[in-house]
Amino acid sequence: MTAQAGFDTDDQLVARAVGDLSRRTRFPVVFGGLERSGAIHVTAIAGTRTRSIEGLVVQASKGLGGASFVEGRPRLALDYRTSRSITHDYDRAILGEGISTLLAVPVMVSGRARGIIYCGSWQRSPVGDVVSRPVFAAAESLSTELRVRDEVRRRLALAPAPETTAQLPTAAREELRESYAELRSIAASVQDAALRDRLTQLEKRLAALSSDAARPAERVDSTLSPREVDVLACCALGSTNAEIATTLGLKEGTVKSYLASAMSKLDASTRHAAVTRARRVGILP
Missing domain, CATH: 3.30.450.40 (GAF domain)
Structure with missing residues (x-):
């Protein structure tokens, strides 16, 4: 291949x-x-x-x-x-x-x-x-990497060409966001550091697919931790704290802490506002 x-x-x-x-x-x-x-x-x-x-x-x-x-x-x-x-x-x-x-x-x-x-x-x-x-x-380990690659290939095959991503239809954007959240959850369970690094690069490619190059990016003073991004990616799909905890293998209280920290860093008063800001600055697709 x-x-x-x-x-x-x-x-x-x-x-x-x-x-x-x-x-x-x-x-x-x-x-x-x-x-x-x-x-x-x-x-x-x-x-x-x-x-x-x-x-x-x-x-x-x-x-x-x-x-x-x-x-x-x-x-x-x-x-x-x-x-x-x-x-x-x-x-x-x-x-x-x-x-x-x-x-x-x-x-x-x-x-x-x-x-x-x-x-x-x-x-x-x-x-x-x-x-x-x-x-x-x-x-x-090989099975996990092949499964991740299969999923990424399948998801990327559904994405429009880069020059058209700024006008992604709603259904395509939601598919892209589901792909991103799923990839984050898979990466969170991978122990191999080299594989996690490669998954991070693929996640960035997915996030970039829906970015608007014509819109200047806002600045975020503090970078989000990987787990804060994981939680926000699930929030973007409408998941509850309990559902996020199950998906990521965390306690519900831990999810709340990560979410509160992300909201603070993004200067957002609600989870919806945090997701919106994260998308605006290119952290989430």
Whole structure:
């Protein structure tokens, strides 16, 4: 997939996930890829001693990864060579690398498998919670990033061209604002700092889509904190404090505090006035 606005392609995301995992897992071999046209295309490999896995394409339901992909759950072969629970369509690649124990974990996005992360060892090795936990975490992190990107792509595809955004129809503006609030809530749950930074850049792009370049921006003496922006973004959708608390995983009292602070910084006496001012200065779309 082609990179947009300087951001990594999906395959580059997989490569980074595989590289990071190879440094954190006890498995010496890590590889993975995403689904294209019904098959898993392995595009990232780390720790191998041969080139037998390069270019591997795994069909759905075939091999350990194909079974994991179709079933949407992890699959493990403690002794890959003698395993009777999988097909052996890819023995040339797996056994060619000398892999004995192989773990396949699906990357689930919105309930659907989008790829597979594999971890293997050259000796038969027990796989308990401590060993498998980093693999599951890596798959979950990749899943989150792909889900966010899917949503951003979908939302941006609905937006008009930049030269027409100043005259966005009401329905399009509301869709844009819902997208922004949803993206903020997703970003708030992401632990990876680099991913949060990229999400912040995407949020700025969404906010800029509805800005009026012809209108001079007002000044705000104090910048809002990320959580204050999160709360205001939800307020802009008409959410109550209780609903905002549920969306952002906060206590209702905490939401009130953030809202009061944002209103003070924006010199606004009501939440509606705070949202209006935040839009005027380009903080919210």
